[in-house]
Amino acid sequence: MKDITRIVVGTDGSPEAWNVANWAAGQAERQQVPLQVLRSVELPTVESPGAELSPAEHWYSPDVVDEVRSQATEQLDGVVARIRDQYPGIQVERELLVGHPARTVLDSTQPGDLLVVGRSHMTGLLGRMVGSTTEEVLTHARVPVVVVPPTEHDATGPVVVGVDQSSSQEAFVVALEWSLERNLPLLAVAANDFDKAFWARQSPSLAEKRREQLETEQVRLLQPLVDQQPGASVRVAVVDGEPVTALRQASQGASLLVVGSRGRGGFSGLLLGSTSRSLGRECDVPLLVVPNVKD
Structure with a gap:
């Protein structure tokens, strides 16, 4: 794809997510473009009209929020380190997102991106891509989107x-x-x-x-x-x-x-x-x- 200048991939640190990140990294290496790795965090909340704090801050103590973000950051860093080890020739950046997975990912894309997401029953970004979030991403994305299945496939096939x-x-x-x-x-x-x-x-x-x-x-x-x-x-x-x-x-x-x-x-x-x-x-x-x- 001649117009692709960056590949963006979502991850949640699961084994299934690594397959997706690995696929994206391989494409970044082939096309010689940077790779942006995203990890999304969304704590389950109930809307609280009139509350001065955000929903997460209203329903969770600061130490809980910090711990969730810390664990997500650790997972993200682990994926990035693994990519850099296996694909030393590509430029890899990382970003931790907070909010609705589909919306935060879509907001992180820009013209020239190829967005790569996975199909998994795990929680987090990739798990949320199943069902309504998948439809939301595919319907509203203004950039090409690749959905990578958890099963192996023939990379040399037509x-x-x-x-x-x-x-x-x-x-x-x-x-x-x-x-x-x-x-x-x-x-x-x-x-x-x-x-x-x-x-x-x-x-x-x-x-x-x-x-x-x-x-x-x-x-x-x-x-x-x-x-x-x-x-x-x-x-x-x-x-x-x-x-x-x-x-x-x-x-x-x-x-x-x-x-x-x-x-x-x-x-x-x-x-x-x-x-x-x-x-x-x-x-x-x-x-x-x-x-x-x-x-």
């Missing part, structure tokens, strides 16, 4: 990108650049998700013609972008089913799955509502969400 017929192709351009930088195959996947009942009543040959039509149209849309990159190539596949299922099936064994966050439907708009939670929780490979800069 790059898979979800495409549709919308005029916005930011996600495809990012996927194309990513695959070229790493010399990996690129697979563009379009979902054949039209009226299932109608097509079930048609002959197999007619349904196949419909798939061929979708594939031909998608190649027509993408080829001008491919032609702008010397040595680039892409394989287009039309997969039957709704977008999330189609993407999950097509991305098995991939090194990265790329989708857009806005659009008129299909893959460009699939990260709104319940679909974002589904991909964020269930995707077996790193998921890169590219915002539409025109929004």
